[in-house]
Amino acid sequence: MSLEMTYLIASNVVIWLGIGGYVFYLAAVQKKLERKLEQLEELSHEQ
Amino acid sequence: MKNMQVNANKNSNLSLAGALVLAGGAALALSQYFIWIHAPVEVTMGLVQKIFYLHLPAAWWGMICFFIVFCASIGFLLRRSPAMDQLAASAAEIGLLYSTMALATGSLWARVSWNTWWTWDPRLSTALIMWFIYAGYLVLRQSIDNRRKMRMVAAVLGIMAFLNVPLVFLSARMWRSIHPAVFASEGGGLEPEMLTTVIVCVVSLGLLTAGLLMFRFRQKNIQERVLDLYRH
Numbered sequence: 002m003s004l005e006m007t008y009l010i011a012s013n014v015v016i017w018l019g020i021g022g023y024v025f026y027l028a029a030v031q032k033k034l035e036r037k038l039e040q041l042e043e044l045s046h047e048q
Numbered sequence: 049m050k051n052m053q054v055n056a057n058k059n060s061n062l063s064l065a066g067a068l069v070l071a072g073g074a075a076l077a078l079s080q081y082f083i084w085i086h087a088p089v090e091v092t093m094g095l096v097q098k099i100f101y102l103h104l105p106a107a108w109w110g111m112i113c114f115f116i117v118f119c120a121s122i123g124f125l126l127r128r129s130p131a132m133d134q135l136a137a138s139a140a141e142i143g144l145l146y147s148t149m150a151l152a153t154g155s156l157w158a159r160v161s162w163n164t165w166w167t168w169d170p171r172l173s174t175a176l177i178m179w180f181i182y183a184g185y186l187v188l189r190q191s192i193d194n195r196r197k198m199r200m201v202a203a204v205l206g207i208m209a210f211l212n213v214p215l216v217f218l219s220a221r222m223w224r225s226i227h228p229a230v231f232a233s234e235g236g237g238l239e240p241e242m243l244t245t246v247i248v249c250v251v252s253l254g255l256l257t258a259g260l261l262m263f264r265f266r267q268k269n270i271q272e273r274v275l276d277l278y279r280h
Contacts, residue, residue: 005095008160012099012153013080016106019149020076020256023142024069027263034267037274 065263072256079245079252087245096160099153101245105253107150107175113143113257114182114213121206124199130272133199136206137189138264142257144182151179162226170219171227178216181209 083101090097120136123129154172155165166172185205192198220227238246 003095005160008156009095009098012102012156015152015156016076016102016149019145019152020073023145023260027260027267030267030271034270034274037278038270041274041277 062263062266065259065266068255068259069263070259072252072254072259075248075252075255079249082245082248087242088239090242093161096157099157101249103150103153103157104246105250106146106153108250109253109257110143110146110150111213111217113139113146113261114178114210116261117143117182117185117206118210118213121203124203125207130199131269133202134268134272135261135265136202137186138261138268140182140185140206141264142260144179144186146253146257147175147179147182151175167226169227170223170225171216174212174216174219178209178212181212185209 079101083098087098087101089095116139117136120132120139124132124136154175158167159165185202188205189198189202192201219225
């Protein structure tokens with residue numbers, strides 16, 4: 002594989018990892034948020 | 049009943065954002081065909097020129113996100129609406145991510161073309177300053193506990209920070225820069241297949257940006273409401 006090809010693939014990896022990482026972060030935040038909402042719902046039912 | 053309607057609207061907004069993210073992801077995957085197969089290999093730079101199709105959309109959409117921060121910050125100062133602050137925060141996050149990707153892909157391109165990872169060229173330097181300003185903006189948002197004060201400070205910084213953005217865009221034209229100013233000449237000096245590839249890549253990342261921004265904005269909105277409920 003040529004050096005140029007390696008750098009082009011590396012650039013693709015940067016883009017996909019960046020976007021993928023951010024989407025995973027958003028998914029993790031969303032999951033945490035849903036857990037908190039469930040807790041709040043349980044609390045309101047208890048009251 | 050009203051609460052149920054609000055929840056339904058929130059869910060539909062999140063679904064639309066999710067659909068946009070998926071469409072953007074699919075379009076970005078499709079743009080790989082344009083990058084690798086449709087676009088011809090540039091004669092002087094060879095394969096490494098194709099990094100441009102990834103670098104340019106990231107840099108442009110990053111700057112557009114910072115423009116959204118600027119507008120939302122003005123909106124916040126005029127209307128004191130928390131939603132405007134949440135929009136500014138979401139756009140700053142995505143803009144910083146794209147700027148990071150633009151700096152990293154640019155550095156990879158520079159390694160092959162200029163034989164160096166980094167040089168203190170006006171375009172590169174102003175882009176790095178922009179990155180630090182917006183990273184600082186996000187750190188500042190986390191470091192002030194009083195939310196009213198934080199929103200105010202962030203809005204002022206969101207406006208001030210944007211002063212550097214046009215400078216990044218114009219730096220390659222204004223000063224002696226080794227960074228190519230792609231669309232400086234009429235038509236951009238690009239072959240039709242190259243131009244099509246640029247358009248496809250810019251539109252794909254645009255779709256993804258719209259989805260991510262919408263999703264993060266709604267998420268921040270819900271996060272703040274949950275925080276309010278915990279506090280009361």
